[in-house]
Each structure stands twice: as structure tokens, then as C-alpha cells.
Amino acid sequence: MSLADLNSGGIIPPENPAERSLPEWAPENAGSEFASRVMGGVNDSHDGMTFTPSTGAAPRRRQLTVQDYIDGVLSCDRTILSRAITLVESNSPAHFETAQKVISGVLGKTGGAVRVGITGVPGAGKSTFIEALGTWLCGNGHKVAVLAVDPSSSVTKGSILGDKTRMERLSRDKNAFIRPSPSGGTLGGLTRKSRETMLLCEAAGYDVILVETVGVGQSEVTVRDMVDFFMLLVITGAGDELQGMKKGVMELADAIVVNKADGDNVMKARATRADYDRFLHYLRPSTEGWVSHAYTCSSVTNDGVPEIWDVITSFMETVKVSGAYAERRRQQSLSWVRSMVEDHLLRSFYENPSVKDRIPEVEGLVARGELAATQAALELLTLYTKQNQG
Ligand SMILES: Nc1nc2c(ncn2[C@@H]2O[C@H](COP(=O)(O)OP(=O)(O)OP(=O)(O)O)[C@@H](O)[C@H]2O)c(=O)[nH]1
Numbered sequence: 001m002s003l004a005d006l007n008s009g010g011i012i013p014p015e016n017p018a019e020r021s022l023p024e025w026a027p028e029n030a031g032s033e034f035a036s037r038v039m040g041g042v043n044d045s046h047d048g049m050t051f052t053p054s055t056g057a058a059p060r061r062r063q064l065t066v067q068d069y070i071d072g073v074l075s076c077d078r079t080i081l082s083r084a085i086t087l088v089e090s091n092s093p094a095h096f097e098t099a100q101k102v103i104s105g106v107l108g109k110t111g112g113a114v115r116v117g118i119t120g121v122p123g124a125g126k127s128t129f130i131e132a133l134g135t136w137l138c139g140n141g142h143k144v145a146v147l148a149v150d151p152s153s154s155v156t157k158g159s160i161l162g163d164k165t166r167m168e169r170l171s172r173d174k175n176a177f178i179r180p181s182p183s184g185g186t187l188g189g190l191t192r193k194s195r196e197t198m199l200l201c202e203a204a205g206y207d208v209i210l211v212e213t214v215g216v217g218q219s220e221v222t223v224r225d226m227v228d229f230f231m232l233l234v235i236t237g238a239g240d241e242l243q244g245m246k247k248g249v250m251e252l253a254d255a256i257v258v259n260k261a262d263g264d265n266v267m268k269a270r271a272t273r274a275d276y277d278r279f280l281h282y283l284r285p286s287t288e289g290w291v292s293h294a295y296t297c298s299s300v301t302n303d304g305v306p307e308i309w310d311v312i313t314s315f316m317e318t319v320k321v322s323g324a325y326a327e328r329r330r331q332q333s334l335s336w337v338r339s340m341v342e343d344h345l346l347r348s349f350y351e352n353p354s355v356k357d358r359i360p361e362v363e364g365l366v367a368r369g370e371l372a373a374t375q376a377a378l379e380l381l382t383l384y385t386k387q388n389q390g
Pocket residue numbers: 120121122123124125126127128129159162166214259260261262297298299300301
């Protein structure tokens with residue numbers, strides 16, 4: 001199977017005609033039915049490129065060679081970096097092959113960044129925290145790339161607008177690069193795109209990658225699998241926040257940060273921090289050799305934010321010495337391969353014409369209790385195997 005085969009199928013056409021016009025950073029020759037969906041409504045993109053409202057015709061762009069992409073990414077040409085990311089986000093098999101060549105061409109310059117994942121319930125302040133930490137890091141000589149893995153964004157289409165207003169300062173910083181969540185496809189597909197985007201940003205010289213994900217089920221596990229340091233952002237509640245929190249998510253965290261520790265909320269935040277710290281004490285550590293603790297900060301006043309970076313730095317030193325860092329990166333590469341294969345198989349199954357035709361009827365039979373679930377699964381799998389062999 002060629003690399004291109006891995007990405008074939010699963011093409012998701014834009015539903016909204018307004019999305020059919022390609023922004024300036026769209027890959028050349030991208031038929032709009034192949035490009036990943038682009039969320040409308042964003043003007044004056046953070047990376048200095050202008051979003052051109054639809055005129056019905058895609059703007060003509062100079063075609064870039066694989067070498068142009070590689071050179072542009074390595075020299076941190078933000079326009080080319082953006083276009084390279086658009087290329088890896090494309091669902092077209094043709095773009096996939098070019099994208100993989102670009103990735104291979106820059107691979108030697110990747111892996112050097114500190115990769116940080118940030119999760120938390122909607123409204124916990126993840127974007128505001130990233131704005132605060134990212135701005136502080138840029139002021140201290142770092143180059144920061146911000147990515148989002150948000151499986152819900154293709155439905156709500158809201159997150160990019162929210163993030164752009166919440167990261168206004170950071171989006172204007174020349175040392176920061178903010179990329180909204182790719183949309184369209186399964187969580188597995190989003191993961192491949194996000195991982196490859198992360199590599200491109202590293203190759204462009206961004207030494208800190210901050211990945212925001214909203215805490216909805218599987219996405220935390222996915223992001224934990226992409227980053228070195230994973231933190232859970234929480235807020236104070238009515239005193240029962242610990243009960244409402246899934247133990248599993250806390251077990252993934254290298255730190256729990258109680259945000260919004262400002263104004264009248266400071267004392268409450270400190271009490272909540274102590275509760276989480278006690279709870280963490282009884283959990284399995286997320287990273288071997290590292291003891292996860294709880295902290296407080298305010299993303300609005302910046303209090304405690306630089307200290308979170310100290311925690312991350314200390315974590316990186318610890319895991320590099322213990323070998324946990326190298327081992328985690330190794331495991332992540334393996335799970336990357338597996339998730340690409342799984343994603344391909346899933347799409348290939350559901351895009352299979354025989355399966356597609358039969359699914360509504362089979363599901364109807366199961367729903368009415370006229371066919372056993374095991375029989376239904378067997379029938380669909382047999383259809384799939386038969387057509388693949390034929
Ligand atoms: N007082 C105070 N408000 C904060 C703080 N951090 C965030 N907020 C506010 O909390 C609200 C939600 O913040 P966001 O940063 O959008 O939260 P989020 O977790 O990114 O939310 P989603 O992206 O929707 O999941 C906004 O109104 C912020 O201004 C903080 O440290 N203190």
C-alpha cells in the first residue's frame with residue numbers, strides 16, 4: 001500500500017458554498033472539494049495573510065515545488081508554513097503524497113520543541129491561559145506555536161473565532177504562530193493532521209508547541225499521546241468539583257492548574273488546589289518518575305503563569321534524565337503509525353460502496369430487534385472483505 005492509499009477516501013466536501021472559496025494559503029490546484037473545510041468569517045489572518053471573501057473563483061497562486069515548501073518551512077516563511085499546513089490538512093490523495101514528501105524533507109529538523117497539551121472543560125480558560133503563557137514565553141525569547149485539536153469544531157465552527165479574540169495579543173506577536181483546529185474527518189484524521197502540523201512548526205523553529213483541546217472524552221487521550229507535558233486546567237466550583245471530575249483525566253495530567261485565581265476567587269482557588277493536590281497523591285503518576293501536583297494561576301493577571309513554565313521546565317529536565325522522555329516519544333511514534341492505519345481502515349470501511357448501501361437497512365433491522373448486532377457486524381464485514389478481494 002502506498003502512502004497515498006492511506007489517505008484515500010473520506011473526502012469531505014464543504015457544505016457551505018461560502019467556504020468554497022480558498023483562502024490565500026490554500027494549496028495550489030486544490031479543488032475545493034479536496035481542501036479541508038475552511039472556517040469562514042476570519043479576516044486578516046494571524047500570520048499576516050488576508051482572507052479573501054468569496055468571489056466565486058479561487059485565487060491563482062504560484063505553484064510551489066516540494067523543495068519550495070521545504071525551504072520555506074525551514075526558513076520560517078510564515079506564508080509557506082501556512083500553506084504547508086494546509087497541504088497536510090487536505091483530504092486529497094494527491095496532496096497527501098506531496099505533504100508526505102515535505103514532511104520527510106524537514107523531519108531531520110523536528111522533535112526539538114517542548115510539546116505541551118492543555119485540556120479542560122469549556123470555559124476553564126484554556127485559550128486565555130495560552131495567550132498569557134505564550135505572550136510571556138515570546139517575551140522571554142521563545143517562539144511559540146499554538147494548535148488546537150477540537151473534534152467538536154467541525155460541528156460548532158465556533159472555536160476559531162473564540163480563540164482569535166481570546167488570543168489577540170499573542171496573534172499579533174511575531175514570535176507566535178496560531179493555527180486553528182483542522183476540520184473534517186474522524187478524530188484519527190485530525191490527529192494525523194495535528195501531529196504533522198506540529199512537525200512543520202518545529203521545523204520552522206518554534207521551540208514551544210501549545211496544543212489546546214476541549215475536554216470531551218477521547219480527545220484528551222489523543223493529545224496526551226502527542227505531547228511531552230499534559231496539563232489539566234480547572235476552575236473552582238460549588239465545592240463538588242472533585243466528584244464531577246473524571247479520575248481518568250486526572251491520571252493523564254502532569255499538572256493540574258486551578259485557573260482564575262484572582263479577585264475574590266483567590267482563597268477559593270487555593271482551597272481547590274489543596275483538594276486536587278491531595279487527590280493526586282492517591283493516583284497513579286501520569287509520567288514515571290514525576291509527581292504531579294496542583295497549582296493556581298490567573299491567566300488574566302498573569303499571577304502564577306511563569307511559575308507554570310518553571311514546572312514544565314523542571315519536568316522536561318527530570319524526564320530527559322530518567323529516560324521517560326525518550327521512551328514516551330518512541331511510544332508516540334508507534335501509536336502514530338497505528339492511528340494512521342486505523343484511520344485509513346475505518347474510512348475505507350465506511351466509504352466502501354457495498355457497505356454504504358447496506359448500512360441503513362442493517363441498522364434499521366438491528367434497531368427493530370430483527371437482527372442480532374453480531375450478525376449485522378458480520379454481514380457488513382463480509383461485504384467489505386468480498387468487495388476488497390474482488
Ligand atoms: N477572572 C478570570 N477570568 C478568566 C481567566 N481565564 C479565563 N477567563 C475568562 O473565562 C472565559 C473563558 O475563557 P476561555 O479562555 O475562552 O476558555 P476555554 O477553556 O478556552 O474555552 P473553550 O475554548 O470554549 O473550551 C473568558 O470570559 C475569559 O475571559 C482568569 O484567569 N481569570
